[in-house]
Amino acid sequence: MTVKAPAGYAAIVTAAGRGTRAGGEPKQWRDLAGRSVLARSLEAFAGFGRVVLVVHPDDMARAIRDFAGGVTIVTGGDTRAASVMAGLQALEGQATHVLIHDGARPLVSDAVIGGVIDALQAGAPAAAPALPVTDALWRGQDSAVTGTARREGLFRAQTPQGFTLDQISAAHRLHPDNAADDVELALKAGIAVAITPGSEDNLKITFPADFARAERILGGAMDIRLGNGYDVHAFGPGDHVWLCGVRIAHDAGLAGHSDADVGMHALTDALYGALAEGDIGRHFPPSDPQWKGADSAIFLRHAADLFRSRGFALGNADVTLICEAPKIGPHAAAMQARLAAIMDVEASRVSVKATTSERLGFTGRREGIAAIATAALTKA
DSSP states (O other): OOOOOOTTEEEEEEEOSOOGGGOSSOGGGSEETTEEHHHHHHHTTTTSSEEEEEEOGGGHHHHHHHHBTTBEEEEOOSSHHHHHHHHHHHTTTTOSEEEEEETTOTTOOHHHHHHHHHHHHTTOSEEEEEEEOOSOEEEEETTEEEEEEOOTTOEEEOSOEEEEHHHHHHHHHHOOSOOSSHHHHHHHTTOOOEEEEOOTTOOOOOSHHHHHHHHHHHHTSOEEEEEEEEEEEEEESOSEEEETTEEEEOSSEEOOSSOOOHHHHHHHHHHHHHTTOOOHHHHSOTTSGGGTTOOTHHHHHHHHHHHHHTTOEEEEEEEEEEOSSSOOGGGHHHHHHHHHHHHTSOGGGEEEEEEOOTTOHHHHTTSEEEEEEEEEEEEO
């Protein structure tokens, strides 16, 4: 999910440095888990109406090749301040607020960006994310500790740093000398800066080891799997049907090799689908006589045990029964509870609902019941 910025908000992503301490080509252009560092940094601001990318003159052709059309690309200066000023000039008359971000911070989260926007929306003239310093601080020289420093009130600055556009532009014009970041220039100009929550994952790629750390963070991203299931059973002789594990009296039964629980079959297939494990027939072949008349809870429990054995948890499951009769509403809560119990999950993660086909098709002619299901599996 990408932050949708309010109208009038723009972003500047600075990427004009050479990044020599990281080794090899400029760090912002190096690969990070299949994509460049800069591509990941820009992606975080896809929800902004205007994004300006500031690059080194030597990188202009590459930037146009990779990013033209989605962002405005300008040439940076000899210093960071000069590069930011180039981005600000490109936004004159185009925005009311701007977030300025280091292109070498590829893992900035929606929460960090949203926190800056929220502070600006609440009336702060400037806002920037930071983390409080928690480690002891030393002074040192020649590989020896020469003293200590108090850490109270100290913060580790991050980006994006947000400002009203006219104020930060004026601050850059008043203090054109280079600065550590835009907050430093804002403070020199007398602009109050609110501190918003930063993130440990919002690291700035600086040294070679930072790439390994960033890749570990990306590798730990949540694995989300979605699966769909669909099943149909025709009516046949009988005085009840099994639906989502609940026995319901009816003037007909459902025909099938097992107990013909169409809802549970659809959900089971949805779980198998999320795991790329085929369908029920792969695991419980209808040609095998041991499954004749079997309780479909066996199938669903197997699918649940399978996703848990692979480290997944159920995000949610949604089952829709399609029939003219019997009425599902009076039994929906019992079905929800039964499915949740079989999968050993909270009932709040399972939804059961019903609809008709407006008397159209085989379900409309009361020839049978259909079911569709969707399941989401997650793994941190």
